[in-house]
Amino acid sequence: MLTIFLGEWQHFSRNRFKLLAACLFLLASLYGLYNGQDLYTTQMAESEKIKETIEESKAKTLAWFENGEKGPKDRPFVNIETPYWALSYTPVYEVKTPSPMMVYGVGQAEQYAYYKQITSQASPYDADMAEEIANPERLQLGALDFSFMILFLLPLLLLIFLYNIKGSEMDMGIIKLVYAQAGSPVKWLLSRTLFYVVLAVATLAVLMLAGAFMTPVLTEHVGDFFQLFLLFTAYILFWSFVFFLVLYIGRGSTVNALSMVSLWLLLAFVIPGAVHQWVSLQQPPGYMTELIDAKRDDLQEIYDQPQEVLTEQLFSLFPQLQQSPVAQDSAKISKVMRRSLRALGNNLMKSAVEQIEANNQMKNDRIAASYWFNPITFFQNQVNKVTQTHYQNYQDYRNDIQQKVDETIELLVLDTWSEIQVDKERYLEYNKKLSLH
Amino acid sequence: MKTIFLNEWQYYLKTRLFLLTSLVFMVVLAGVTGLGVYQNQLQYQQYQEAQQHVRNQWEQIDAMNPHSAAHYGSYAFKPTTALSSIDEGIYPITGQVLRLEGHVQNEVMYSEASQMQSVSKFGKLKSALILQYMIPLLLLFLAFSSVSGEKESGRLKLLLIQGGKPTQILMGKALGVWSYGLALLLAVILVQIVVNLNSLQSDGWLRILMLSLSYAAYYFVISALSVYFSARWQKPTAALSFMLALWILWSIFLPSIFNSSVEKMFPLPSRKEFQTAMKEDRAKGLDGHNPTGKRKDELEQKVLAEYKVGSVDELPINFDGILMQEDEEYGNQVWDKHFGKNNEILARQKSFLQIGGIINPFISLQNSSMGFAGSDYYHHQDFLQQAENYRRVLIKELNDKHAFGGSKTGEWSWEADNDFYKSIPDFAYQPASLGTKLDKYLLDLLLLGAWILFSLVLLNRASKKLKWI
Numbered sequence: 001m002l003t004i005f006l007g008e009w010q011h012f013s014r015n016r017f018k019l020l021a022a023c024l025f026l027l028a029s030l031y032g033l034y035n036g037q038d039l040y041t042t043q044m045a046e047s048e049k050i051k052e053t054i055e056e057s058k059a060k061t062l063a064w065f066e067n068g069e070k071g072p073k074d075r076p077f078v079n080i081e082t083p084y085w086a087l088s089y090t091p092v093y094e095v096k097t098p099s100p101m102m103v104y105g106v107g108q109a110e111q112y113a114y115y116k117q118i119t120s121q122a123s124p125y126d127a128d129m130a131e132e133i134a135n136p137e138r139l140q141l142g143a144l145d146f147s148f149m150i151l152f153l154l155p156l157l158l159l160i161f162l163y164n165i166k167g168s169e170m171d172m173g174i175i176k177l178v179y180a181q182a183g184s185p186v187k188w189l190l191s192r193t194l195f196y197v198v199l200a201v202a203t204l205a206v207l208m209l210a211g212a213f214m215t216p217v218l219t220e221h222v223g224d225f226f227q228l229f230l231l232f233t234a235y236i237l238f239w240s241f242v243f244f245l246v247l248y249i250g251r252g253s254t255v256n257a258l259s260m261v262s263l264w265l266l267l268a269f270v271i272p273g274a275v276h277q278w279v280s281l282q283q284p285p286g287y288m289t290e291l292i293d294a295k296r297d298d299l300q301e302i303y304d305q306p307q308e309v310l311t312e313q314l315f316s317l318f319p320q321l322q323q324s325p326v327a328q329d330s331a332k333i334s335k336v337m338r339r340s341l342r343a344l345g346n347n348l349m350k351s352a353v354e355q356i357e358a359n360n361q362m363k364n365d366r367i368a369a370s371y372w373f374n375p376i377t378f379f380q381n382q383v384n385k386v387t388q389t390h391y392q393n394y395q396d397y398r399n400d401i402q403q404k405v406d407e408t409i410e411l412l413v414l415d416t417w418s419e420i421q422v423d424k425e426r427y428l429e430y431n432k433k434l435s436l437h
Numbered sequence: 438m439k440t441i442f443l444n445e446w447q448y449y450l451k452t453r454l455f456l457l458t459s460l461v462f463m464v465v466l467a468g469v470t471g472l473g474v475y476q477n478q479l480q481y482q483q484y485q486e487a488q489q490h491v492r493n494q495w496e497q498i499d500a501m502n503p504h505s506a507a508h509y510g511s512y513a514f515k516p517t518t519a520l521s522s523i524d525e526g527i528y529p530i531t532g533q534v535l536r537l538e539g540h541v542q543n544e545v546m547y548s549e550a551s552q553m554q555s556v557s558k559f560g561k562l563k564s565a566l567i568l569q570y571m572i573p574l575l576l577l578f579l580a581f582s583s584v585s586g587e588k589e590s591g592r593l594k595l596l597l598i599q600g601g602k603p604t605q606i607l608m609g610k611a612l613g614v615w616s617y618g619l620a621l622l623l624a625v626i627l628v629q630i631v632v633n634l635n636s637l638q639s640d641g642w643l644r645i646l647m648l649s650l651s652y653a654a655y656y657f658v659i660s661a662l663s664v665y666f667s668a669r670w671q672k673p674t675a676a677l678s679f680m681l682a683l684w685i686l687w688s689i690f691l692p693s694i695f696n697s698s699v700e701k702m703f704p705l706p707s708r709k710e711f712q713t714a715m716k717e718d719r720a721k722g723l724d725g726h727n728p729t730g731k732r733k734d735e736l737e738q739k740v741l742a743e744y745k746v747g748s749v750d751e752l753p754i755n756f757d758g759i760l761m762q763e764d765e766e767y768g769n770q771v772w773d774k775h776f777g778k779n780n781e782i783l784a785r786q787k788s789f790l791q792i793g794g795i796i797n798p799f800i801s802l803q804n805s806s807m808g809f810a811g812s813d814y815y816h817h818q819d820f821l822q823q824a825e826n827y828r829r830v831l832i833k834e835l836n837d838k839h840a841f842g843g844s845k846t847g848e849w850s851w852e853a854d855n856d857f858y859k860s861i862p863d864f865a866y867q868p869a870s871l872g873t874k875l876d877k878y879l880l881d882l883l884l885l886g887a888w889i890l891f892s893l894v895l896l897n898r899a900s901k902k903l904k905w906i
Contacts, residue, residue, distance in 0.1 A: 017678060017682075021682070024690075028690065028694065031694070031697075035697055038701075042707065046707055046709055049709060050709075107555065108550070108551075108554070108555060111530070111548065111550045111551045112551060113708070115709075125546075125547075127536055127543045127544065127546060128708075128712075129546070130532060130544045130545070130546050130708075131548070131551070132707060132708050133705045133706065133707070133708055133711060133779060134700070134705065135696070135699075135700050135705070135783055135786050135787075135814070136527040136530050136531050136814055136817060137526075137527055137696065137787070137790070137807070137813065137814050138696035138697065138699075138700050138786075139527070139530045139550075140526065140527045140529070140530045140560070141692055141693055141696050142558050142693065143693075143697065144693035144694055144696075144697045148558070151558075152558065152689065153685075153689065153690065156685050156689070160678075160681075160682070163678075164674065168674070171674065253674050254581075254582070254673060254674055254677060257674075257677055257678070257681065258578060261574065261681065265570070265571060265574070268558070268559070269557075269559050269562075269566060269570060269571070270562060272556055272557035272558070272559075273557045273559060273560060273561050273562030273563075273566050274562040275556055275557065276556045276557040276560065276561040276562065277469075277472060277473075277476065277561040277562045277563070279553065279556065280476055280480075280549075280561060281472070281475070281476050281479065284476070284479045284480050284482075284483050285480065285483075285529075285533065285547075285549035285552055286483065286547075286552070287483060287484065287487035287514050287533060287534055287547070288534055288546075288547050289486075289487050289490050289491070292490075292491065292512060292534075293494075296494065296509055296510075297494055359552075360552050360553055363552065363553040363554075364553055364554050367553060367554055367556050368554075376558075377555065377556055377557070380555045380558070381554050381555055384554070384555055390554060390555075391553060391554035391555070392554070394551075
């Protein structure tokens with residue numbers, strides 16, 4: 001078995017076509033790693049710039065407190081001693097810090113925004129949550145990242161390596177002679193196939209290690225690194241098994257090549273495409289009218305309600321308001337009501353977002369239900385999860401945004417109703433509570 | 438050549454496996470096209486409902502200050518095109534909802550891709566997926582042994598002895614394979630026409646014609662090259678290996694490499710850079726809500742002089758509306774500058790990508806397919822432009838009402854009535870006619886034409902070197 005295995009090396013090293021395919025694959029994989037690293041460093045640089053912006057903005061506002069100023073000179077209506085303006089001038093951002101694992105796959109990272117400035121009126125579905133500016137035609141085609149190379153092109157590389165094993169011997173009519181020499185046909189076929197499996201896994205290891213030098217994967221995400229390596233190895237084994245079966249049953253290199261390509265087309269194009277189409281037919285992409293209603297008409301309805309009703313609604317949201325100084329005086333309530341209504345508006349948005357996300361979850365469930373016959377989509381999403389570029393990672397990020405909006409609104413309402421006069425310490429407290437994770 | 442061509446078809450029709458495969462393929466293609474059309478109709482229905490919903494809300498504005506209405510805003514929804522059921526292009530990746538409001542040109546949001554986890558790297562199972570990736574593969578499977586197989590069986594020798602000319606033999610073979618591809622293409626086009634017969638206008642017919650021509654051209658290139666390699670190589674497996682490698686390179690590998698590379702050659706700004714630059718430029722103008730500075734004073738003096746009064750309080754009109762419109766006009770210049778720059782970069786990226794068609798006709802096919810289906814970047818840009826033009830007209834109308842509708846400066850509680858809001862026309866997107874965009878795809882068509890010529894030259898060369906053993 002070892003002799004056959006080693007003999008395959010000689011066959012491989014003498015076959016210019018296979019060598020060329022392997023070199024091309026290596027180069028493209030390095031390019032894929034570079035693309036992943038490029039997106040990671042770009043997003044990291046933006047995150048750093050946001051931190052700088054936060055510090056600059058904070059320093060500017062602190063200077064107003066130190067100099068006894070109420071706000072910018074060209075905006076005389078601003079009074080940073082009120083919770084509303086102090087919070088407006090508290091630079092609050094939520095950033096989805098990219099994972100160094102992105103070097104191995106950008107997943108859905110380019111379909112979502114990864115930083116957002118938070119205000120009391122913000123929502124995870126605001127206009128500034130549009131994805132980064134990019135060429136839409138390139139986005140449609142997807143990024144040439146490392147996961148693309150492994151999930152879509154490595155099976156083709158294996159195909160090129162394997163298609164003529166046994167087939168060429170059959171074409172030449174020497175298969176019986178080979179079997180006679182090898183002893184067991186299965187062992188002979190397995191040994192030759194195994195050589196390319198080992199080669200593919202070794203190539204994967206080398207490339208993944210190269211990626212680990214491009215971003216701090218091994219220092220920060222060593223567990224994820226090995227998880228991804230195992231995932232990709234399982235993927236290689238899956239295709240190797242499928243192709244081994246083709247070779248075992250196959251009756252010639254042409255038939256083998258046709259069968260392998262057909263299987264690849266079925267698993268990479270037809271099944272995922274059909275599932276995608278089916279999901280779209282079941283739930284056509286929405287135009288998010290729920291959000292539009294929440295932002296406009298439903299919000300207007302809140303504004304049109306009598307103060308007593310609104311006060312009750314606020315009390316049910318924040319029971320502690322009932323003991324606040326403002327709550328004891330209806331004249332004071334009417335003064336602070338408009339700014340407090342953001343809390344009710346936020347609740348409306350949350351309900352609308354809940355509907356949209358429940359709808360999205362149904363789509364995700366349908367996709368997940370197809371995994372048993374749709375292995376490439378399964379592996380793709382598992383890889384996205386490890387590289388933290390999966391839909392769920394961005395869902396978690398949107399949840400973080402919502403949480404920060406809730407915290408901002410809570411501070412705004414509670415401090416406003418408690419008639420807190422914001423000073424430097426309180427402002428710093430706001431910054432601390434709402435700081436970037 | 439005709440005899441060879443007919444012989445090829447006789448062979449196809451005699452082969453049961455081939456007939457069965459073709460039948461399955463035809464049924465799948467027709468089914469996929471039909472489902473594509475159905476999905477398109479569902480999507481269009483959603484679009485109409487959303488558009489109607491937002492319009493109803495607008496028409497139900499009872500009485501509102503015009504500037505409040507500018508903040509209330511409107512929405513433009515991106516519709517699907519009839520032919521996006523064949524090739525939906527960038528539709529799933531770009532947003533579909535554009536908020537139209539005062540003071541800002543928003544970006545289109547809520548793409549289909551962002552509404553779920555990853556499912557298919559190459560898009561939905563639509564006709565384009567089969568036409569672009571699978572049929573070419575089927576054609577090369579048909580053609581790879583068309584000449585080398587004849588060599589092996591000794592039929593080629595017989596054909597040449599009987600007086601068959603090598604050029605005619607090769608052309609006959611290539612045309613035979615090509616015509617099979619055309620038959621499959623025809624199945625898609627026929628279903629598309631039958632289902633959309635009532636809604637097809639002249640532009641739609643022209644688009645279908647151009648789309649069909651692009652695919653037909655690409656199929657000819659694939660058929661001719663497969664026959665060429667089959668003639669050049671002694672063994673069918675060598676021809677198959679080479680054509681398979683070429684298919685992988687052309688369809689999977691190079692498009693991704695080219696697209697990634699042009700994006701790096703002509704980088705777009707990050708969203709933060711883009712927004713910061715616009716904010717800085719915007720700050721140099723007027724802030725309609727908090728007007729201060731030289732620009733405001735100049736405008737005030739100009740209007741006072743026009744109405745021959747000494748202060749804004751004496752004006753018979755509402756100066757706030759004029760200020761708001763001035764703010765908009767300045768903003769529009771800023772948006773045009775910055776969005777314009779991005780569009781220039783994107784157009785440059787697209788042009789360079791098109792040049793990639795010199796070494797990869799698949800890129801030309803993809804570009805022209807999306808373009809003729811009305812689902813590429815240029816058509817998306819057209820939607821954005823029309824929506825932005827509408828926004829500007831809408832906001833100007835609201836600001837003019839604010840300024841000249843009967844209120845005076847500072848009367849922010851003044852409201853325009855429901856009749857006024859009803860009188861403002863809704864946004865109605867007029868899909869771009871192909872005539873206005875055809876020049877964008879000329880290079881793709883030319884390159885596909887050049888590839889046909891190149892394939893013919895290769896076939897001719899192969900015919901001169903054709904050996905019967």
